[in-house]
Amino acid sequence: MTYIDPVCGMTVDPARAAGTSTHAGQSYYFCSAGCLAKFKADPDKYLQSTTATTSAPSPEGSCCSHTAPLSPRGHMLPMAGSRKPEAGSRKLEAVPPGTVYTCPMDPEVRQDHPGSCPKCGMALEPDLSTVPSMRVEYTCPMHPEILRDEPGACPICGMALEPRTVGLEETPNHELLDMTRRMWIGVTLGLPVFVLAMGDMVLGMGLGGRVDMRVSNWIGLAMATPVVLWCGWPFFQRGWVSIVSRHANMFTLIALGVGAAYLFSVAATLVPGIFPEGFKVHGVVETYFDTSVVITVLVLLGQVLELRARGRTSMAIRQLLGMAPKTARVIRDGQESDIPLPHVKAGDLLRVRPGEKVPVDGVVVDGRSSVDESMVTGEPIAVEKAAGDALTGATINGTGSLTMRAERVGNDTLLAQIVR
Numbered sequence: 001m002t003y004i005d006p007v008c009g010m011t012v013d014p015a016r017a018a019g020t021s022t023h024a025g026q027s028y029y030f031c032s033a034g035c036l037a038k039f040k041a042d043p044d045k046y047l048q049s050t051t052a053t054t055s056a057p058s059p060e061g062s063c064c065s066h067t068a069p070l071s072p073r074g075h076m077l078p079m080a081g082s083r084k085p086e087a088g089s090r091k092l093e094a095v096p097p098g099t100v101y102t103c104p105m106d107p108e109v110r111q112d113h114p115g116s117c118p119k120c121g122m123a124l125e126p127d128l129s130t131v132p133s134m135r136v137e138y139t140c141p142m143h144p145e146i147l148r149d150e151p152g153a154c155p156i157c158g159m160a161l162e163p164r165t166v167g168l169e170e171t172p173n174h175e176l177l178d179m180t181r182r183m184w185i186g187v188t189l190g191l192p193v194f195v196l197a198m199g200d201m202v203l204g205m206g207l208g209g210r211v212d213m214r215v216s217n218w219i220g221l222a223m224a225t226p227v228v229l230w231c232g233w234p235f236f237q238r239g240w241v242s243i244v245s246r247h248a249n250m251f252t253l254i255a256l257g258v259g260a261a262y263l264f265s266v267a268a269t270l271v272p273g274i275f276p277e278g279f280k281v282h283g284v285v286e287t288y289f290d291t292s293v294v295i296t297v298l299v300l301l302g303q304v305l306e307l308r309a310r311g312r313t314s315m316a317i318r319q320l321l322g323m324a325p326k327t328a329r330v331i332r333d334g335q336e337s338d339i340p341l342p343h344v345k346a347g348d349l350l351r352v353r354p355g356e357k358v359p360v361d362g363v364v365v366d367g368r369s370s371v372d373e374s375m376v377t378g379e380p381i382a383v384e385k386a387a388g389d390a391l392t393g394a395t396i397n398g399t400g401s402l403t404m405r406a407e408r409v410g411n412d413t414l415l416a417q418i419v420r
Contacts, residue, residue: 003028006046007035023047099126104310121238121251123175125310138163163340176307179234183300186231190293193223197290213284217269220289228262232296258295261288323375323394324415328359331403344409352391352402360393361408369400376414 005012006028014020017029019036023043030036039046101124103109103117115124138161140146140154152161196216232254239255242248265287268275272285279285327338331349344350344360352358358371370382373395382398385391391404393413410416 005029005031005035007038101126116238116241118241118245119247120249121242123307125314173307173311176304176311179300179303179307182231182234183297183304186227186293186297186300189223189231190227190297193220193227193290193293196220213282217265217284217287217289220287221266221269224262224265224289224293227293227296228258231300232258235296235299254295254299258292261292261295265289265292320415320418323357324413325357325359325394328406329353329356342410344406346406346409348406350404350406352397352404354397354399354401356397358391358393358395358397358404360406361413362391362404362406364389364391364402365405366403367401369402370398372396372398 003012003014003017007030012029012031014029018032019030021028021030021036021039021043023039028039030039100110100112101114103120103122103124105122106117106119109117109119109124111124116122117124138148138151140157140159140161142159143154143156146154146156146161148161151163153159154161196211196219200216235251235254236259238249238251242252268279268285268287272280275285324341326341328341328344328348329336329351330339330344331351336351341359349365350359350362352369354369364385364387366387368384368386371385371391372382373392374380375394375396376392385402391402392415393408394415408414
C-alpha cells in the first residue's frame with residue numbers, strides 16, 4: 001500500500017519513506033526530510049488539501065508545485081474538475097446538457113428535455129444543429145485519465161495539461177432498447193393467446209372441444225394483462241397526452257382500441273353474468289384478448305423499425321459533422337501553430353497545407369491550389385483556387401499551400417447549415 005506525501009503530493013512507499021509523523025492519531029509518510037520538517041512545523045497548513053481541489057505552489061520550494069486532495073489515511077482522492085475516462089470518454093457525449101429536442105414531424109415543437117410530441121406522439125429527437133460538433137478538453141500526456149474542461153496542471157505529476165478536440169459520440173438509443181424489450185416480451189406472452197384464437201377459428205370453439213372456453217378465457221386474461229398494461233403502457237401514456245392537449249393522433253386510436261378490447265374481455269372473463277344471452281356462445285362470452293395482444297405487438301414492432309431508421313439518420317448526421325477537421329493551423333504575429341477548431345475565430349489567418357482539409361469557410365488570401373469539393377457539390381474534378389476565391393470547410397486541399405481568412409466558423413459554416 002502506498003500513501004501520499006501531504007506536503008508535495010508525491011506517492012510514498014511506507015517501507016522507503018524518508019520519515020513519518022503522527023497528527024491527530026493519524027500517521028503520514030514523507031518523501032524527504034525537508035517535507036517532514038515542513039509538516040511538523042504547521043500540519044494544518046498541509047492537511048487543508050484534503051478538501052481543496054488544488055493548492056498553490058509551496059512558497060518554500062517543495063519538490064512538487066501541486067498537491068492532490070487526500071483521504072484521512074493519505075490516499076489520493078479524485079480532484080474536482082477531473083474525471084476518470086469511461087467507455088468512449090474521448091468522445092463528446094451525444095446529447096450534452098442544454099440540447100434542444102424537437103419532433104421530426106412537427107418541428108415547431110421544441111423543448112429542453114426528452115419526451116414525446118404532444119401533437120403526434122413521436123419521441124422527440126435531439127436537434128443536432130444546436131449541439132457543438134466538437135469541443136476542447138485538457139488532458140495530461142503522462143496520465144491520460146486526468147480530463148478537465150479548463151487549462152491547468154496535472155494533479156499527479158504537475159505537467160501542464162494539453163488541449164485536444166473531441167467530437168460527437170454515438171450512444172445507445174435507450175428508447176429503442178426499451179421498445180425492443182417490450183416487443184419481445186409481448187411476443188413471448190402473447191403467442192399462446194394468438195395460438196388459442198387461431199385454433200378456435202380452424203378447429204372450432206375450444207380447439208374443437210379439447211379446451212374448455214372458460215379456461216381459454218382465463219389463459220387469455222393471464223397472458224394479455226402484462227402485454228397490454230406493461231408492454232403497451234407507453235401507448236396509453238401518449239394517448240392520454242393527446243387527449244389532454246386536444247391533438248388526436250395515432251396513439252389516441254391505439255389506446256382507445258386496445259383499451260376497449262381489453263376491458264371488454266376482462267369483464268367477460270370475470271363477470272360473464274352481466275352480459276345478455278345473445279353475447280354468449282355455449283354459455284361463454286367470447287373475448288378479444290387476441291386482438292389487444294396482436295395490435296400491441298404490431299405497434300411495438302412499428303416503433304422499433306421507426307426508431308432504427310431514425311437512429312441511422314442521426315448516425316449519418318454525426319458522420320457528416322465528423323468530416324470537419326479537428327484542428328486548424330493559425331497564423332498569429334507571424335507564427336504558425338495548431339489550435340483546436342473551436343478556438344478559430346472569424347478573421348483569423350489560417351494555413352492549409354497540401355492534403356489537409358479546409359478547417360472553416362473563408363476566402364483565399366494567398367497561394368494557389370486545387371480543392372476537392374465533391375463533399376459539397378458531388379463534382380469529382382478538383383476546383384482551382386487562388387486569391388479571392390471562396391473556400392468551404394471540410395473540403396480537401398490538393399497539392400498547393402493556401403493562406404485563408406476565416407469568415408464563418410462554428411454553427412455558421414456551410415457544413416453546419418446542411419445539418420440544420
